[in-house]
Structures are given as C-alpha cells and as structure tokens.
Amino acid sequence: MAGNWLKLEASTPDKPEVLAITVAMGWDDPDLVVGKLFRAWRWFDEHTIEGNAPRVTVALLDRIIGVSGFASAMAEVGWLVIADDGLSLPNFDRHNGKTAKDRALTAKRVATHKANAKSNADNVTDALPREEKNREDIQKKEAKASSAPARKIELDADGKWTGIPIAQRSTWETAYPALSLDAELAKAAAWILANPKNKKSNYARFLTNWLSRAQDSARPATPSNQQRFDPVAFVNRNRTDHGRNHGTIIDV
Template sequence: MAGDWIKFEVSTPEKQEVLAITVDMGWDDPDLTVGKLLRVWRWFDQQTVEGNAPGVSAPLLDRIAGVTGFAKAMAKVGWLNISDAGLSLPNFGRHNGETAKSRALTAKRVAKHKANAKGNEEGNAATVTEELPREEKRREESSTTSNEVVVDSVPADDFSLDGEGKKTTRPECPHQAIIALYHEVLPMCPSIREWNGTRQVNLRTRWNEDKKRQNLDYWKRLFTYVSQSEFLTGRAKTPEGRKPFLAGLDWIVKSENFTKIREGRYHSEEAAA
C-alpha cells in the first residue's frame, strides 16, 4: 500500500534517547526499543490528529506497545507528554506519517504552482494545482532524504482478521498462568522470581507466533515434553565438577532454544508439535 508509511531515521537505534529507554526498561538490546517505538508512532499516526490523544492514559499506550512502563520511559527522555488530559507526541510532524505527508505534498504542489505561475499574467497564485497523477504521486510519496528510510506500516501484533476481514483482538498472553504451569510441571527447574522486560517480550512473541500456542493446553504439553528430557531437567550425566543444566522458562522461550526443543534436539524421541 503506497499510502501507509512513516519516516524513520536510520540513526534512531543509536540515539541517546533510545539507549536511555532501553536501560530504563531493563533491556540489553536497543532493537527491542526501536520496535516498540515504531508501534507507538504508527498508532499516533493512524489514530490521532497532529499527535494528540486526549483521554488516552499511559497504561493504555503500554498495551499498544506491548510492555508495561514504556510510555513513562518515553516521557523521561522527552519523546512523550503525559498529562491528566491525555497524551501527545512532541514534534509529531517529524515522523511524517499520513497526516504530515499530506501536508508536505500539499506544500510541494503549492510551491510548484507558484513557480509555474510566476510571470504568467493570467495565472492565479492563490490556486492550488490539481492532484498529481497516481504514478507521480507514488514516486513523491516514496522519496526520502539521505538519512531517512521509509518503513511500511503493518497490522499490530495484537490484532488478527476474522473471516469477514474485521479486526479481532488476539487472546492476551497469560504470563502468570504459563509461569504457574511451568512451576507445576517442571518443579526441578529454576523458579521464576521476576518476569519483565525481555522475558515478557520473548514469551509474548512465542505466544503470538502460532495460533495453536494461544491456549494453556499447548504450554502444559510443551512443559511435559521438556520434563521428559534428561538434559533439560538436570538428570543427564555431566563431567565431574560440572553442575547439571536446568532449563529455566526464560531460557525455554528464547527463539533459538524454543525451536531446538520443538525439533527434539534435547530428546531421543520425536520432535514436539
């Protein structure tokens, strides 16, 4: 879709504000912060006028970002205004989404018209030229400066489409229930005392990757499968002096480890479903 984009500076991942948000959230990867910022900025572009969201609270924006505390972390670096009246983005036009893009294209057409009308006695400098032809408009919409890239908007991870093409909210990832199942089925593995930051992101990602994972039955079967692995549950023979390995939930839900478990890399039997 040619009309669905926002500008994103290529230097964004290295900006001090991004690094400060990353530290504040307890993460060690700025890419996580960049992904959350894209979701927030995209929402403001699609759902607000000029970056103002009256009546929207910080916790509600956290749900859009998919992680608790992200709105306040943005506010600390000056990238979000939070008040009793709602939320707003400072310098909203810099992101140049649909709203800002429309203003930019209009300004270009006006400037072009004035240049063409100069010296033409019959020209009307106050008239805006006709809309650009479709192909020319697309080329203009897709143009970028040397330090910017165009990022296509995509549906938010929290939504899917039903049979009639309407947006439906995906089941929310039940972190506490999954942690309780982990403790119940794998009591020999490390206990979970804190569950935030990257841990929440990884579990939520595994939950959203496949519809069949969006129920507690799947996770109980997965943990049962893990319990059958001698290596993952500390029952495998180890060299003298080396502690046996025990798979924690945070380790299990990391992308590469999760895939290896499902492939049966730590089992002698068939891979998990």
C-alpha cells in the first residue's frame, strides 16, 4: 500500500555522523541512533516547510524523538541547526520533501529501465547465435543422412538377415500378398546356409526373385475339367415332396 515514505541511504548506519551520535549518547548500538534519526526526519518531513521549524526548541524535539540530548548530538555532527528562532535541517531538499522523493523515484525508474534493457538485449543477442547454431546442426544432420550410402542386405552366420530397410519390406509385402514374408525370408536363409557355394553378391535381387517364385507357387490352380453345374440333376437329387411329384423328372 502506497503512503508517506522517507529516503534513507543504505550506508546511513555506518556513517561517521551516526557513530559520533552513538558515542555522544553513550550508546553502543548505531542502529538505535538510526531509529531516532528516522523519527526526527519524519517529523520534519510531515510538519515543516523545507525543513524549517520556527519556535520549536531543542527540548520539544527531544520529546518528539523520545530521548533527551539527541537534538544536541545531531547539532554537534552538523545534522541539525539550532537558532534563536527555531530549528532547521541542513540540506533538507536533498533527502526530504516531495522534490527529493520525486528525484529518488525517477532515478530508481531509470536504473530499473536500464537494467531491463540490458538484460533483454543480452537475451536477444544470446538467442540469435543459439538459433543459428541449431539450424546449422539440423542442416548438417540432414545432409549427412541424405549422403549416407544405403545399407547392403547381408546374411550373418546365424542365418539372420541384416540391412533390410523398412521400405523394402513394405514393398515386398505389397507385391507378394499371398506370402508370409518372415517365413519366406527364413526359407531363403536356410537355403543359402545349406548351399554355401551359391552365396549371392546381391541379396536384394536374390530375395526379390525368391519371393516372386514363391508367390507364383502359392497361387491356387484353376482346374480345366471342372464339372458343369446341372440344375436339373440338382433339383432331382434334392426333391422332398415325394407325395405330389414322386417319380417325376423335370425336363428343361
């Protein structure tokens, strides 16, 4: 939730003036001094114009701060001016008031904007080389794959075929639908192992010829002497109404 605020430097607790006030007050904790300073600065920010407090005495300021002698300790380090007509904070416009706060906010926004702009620029700069490198890697892999020679079909010592591309299997299955492709490949392998002198130099061609012959052998033969269907004989063999048509032969 937004509200009134004071500009407080991060180095304030370690400033020599704070340490001097700590000694003057007989304390051993500078953080206690910072807390009392905050009360004093807050009062001046809320109740004075440009840090001038006419007719306000040291005793009244000590009462506002909550401890006697603190206003005098501030004056000793130059952080409070004590005059006959009142009190004032030197360089009030550097740290207090609307103008100082506006300057602080503006400086913070500018710093944040610069940091974000640098981060975005670095991300874009880093992303471009990575994208280019990824594209080059993909192109190299594609070129390598396209230039790689096709693997040769071989038969190992255990009778297992190697190097048969999936596309080749698909072609064979489409061309020879009457066959069990794996069974025929096993038969061809067994034949080669049983006839080592017939080892082939081009197994792709050998297997294609093997499957073609097996496909032809698997086609059912059409008998040339198939008996012609005789509808009259069929009816006479299957008559069931003996009472009405017993002994009658249908002639067509």
